[in-house]
């Protein structure tokens with residue numbers, strides 16, 4: 001099946017399959033979407049994140065972050081958020097409205113942390129928080145960890161910073177580019193029961 005299908009239910013199924021691929025395939029264009037939100041001054045903000053999980057039933061997209069990241073406070077103030085995905089090979093853009101939920105030091109983060117490799121845990125051991133202002137482009141990694149992975153024991157110090165953001169999908173705007181005419185489908189999931 002391709003996106004040439006006219007049936008909205010088949011397009012929706014295909015979107016869900018693409019999001020699953022985005023999680024599982026590191027080289028898939030949907031692996032690194034843009035995640036956008038509103039900052040504390042009501043300005044828009046956006047950055048790339050890694051798509052870690054997508055649940056087809058609950059329609060929740062997950063990514064991991066550091067609790068010290070400015071977007072935590074921003075999402076606490078306003079949890080309306082937005083994802084943009086684009087796969088140039090299939091000329092498909094998804095714009096997805098979400099509501100974000102922050103998880104830190106709970107069952108969800110505990111389970112995800114256990115599945116995290118030592119190499120990835122290092123990001124949560126930095127001395128400076130994400131988006132810190134620095135005079136040089138430093139990595140913030142403690143000197144003794146430069147070029148090496150932390151031990152399992154040492155990596156545990158990062159757990160308090162490790163955060164899972166769950167993003168519940170509210171609306172999907174699907175755009176397929178075609179020389180014969182671009183096609184668009186809006187899927188409002190606040191009304192739909194899948």
Ligand SMILES: Cc1cc2nc3c(=O)[nH]c(=O)nc-3n(C[C@H](O)[C@H](O)[C@H](O)COP(=O)(O)O)c2cc1C
Nearest residue numbers: 032047048049050063064065066069070071130131
């Ligand atoms: C390929 C790529 C993947 C990234 N993945 C994540 C991620 O999964 N979570 C995250 O918080 N930041 C990730 N970042 C860093 C963010 O884009 C951003 O620089 C950082 O989160 C600080 O943003 P903030 O100040 O808005 O919190 C990634 C950046 C790139 C280039």
